[in-house]
Amino acid sequence: MRFGLHVRVAGGYDDAVAYAQRLGCTALQFFSGNPKTYRVGPIDGPALASFAAKRQAAGVDPAVIHTSYLINLASEDRKMVANSLRLLVNDLAVADAGSVAFVNTHLGSYGKRDRRAGFVSVVAALESALEGIAPGVFLVLENSAGAGQLCGGTLDELGAFIKAVDHPQLAVCLDTAHSWAAGYDIDTRDGVERFLERADTHIGLGRVVMFHFNDTQVPLGGHKDRHWHIGDGLIGFEGFRALAAHGALAGKTAILETPGEEADDERNMQTIRSIFTGAAN
Ligand SMILES: [Zn+2]
Ligand SMILES: [Zn+2]
Structure with missing residues (x-):
């Protein structure tokens, strides 16, 4: 697998690549803008092209854009969906300009609406x-x-989007902390096996192009989105070892979205890489 971190690009793309390289990343994830506003800035083509060249020279590739947290494609509010689509389409254009392979997005919440009606409108928004x-x-x-009316909490529902939209460039990211919080017991080898079998049945593992590797202290099925340091939470070493060693995931990308500063990032990257190396031996 290829491992990377979510990195800040506010200090410039060069610093972001240097940071990722220093910590041994072979992939990275970033926000294209402020993830808490609907504002869309101009696309700086030359800067993005140079970012791509630096990443590729440093072997930090593929890259992932994580879209704004404000995106909600499942909302009943048409204006909200239109604003979300504007952000999403902008990130797809930024990705094209910067040779970024993956634009990772949350789907949002159905709110008070009927889930079936919501599903149909999410499909239309994705199309x-x-x-x-x-x-x-x-x-x-x-x-x-x-949690509650959140969209995309099960492998079944994600698979239903993949089938309904039926587009070769629509893919899935499985966040381990979210999976655990949604009730998938991926803390053992057997649990990981069951999880990946279900992912293959509903989505197809070929469509699961990337993972977010985050540990968590939230109880299984607790529906809370809290990330913790790798190996230090309830998924633990056994769960991550089973995932990292799984032959079906060879070559796929895993991004860490663990908390803390550089020292924490360094430790988490070391941990996942040693789990992976140990698992591979
Ligand atoms: Zn996310
Ligand atoms: Zn995530």
């Missing part, structure tokens, strides 16, 4: 976002922790 997608870019749906 619309995919209309102008450039070759080589994938729109990646991240599973949620499944």
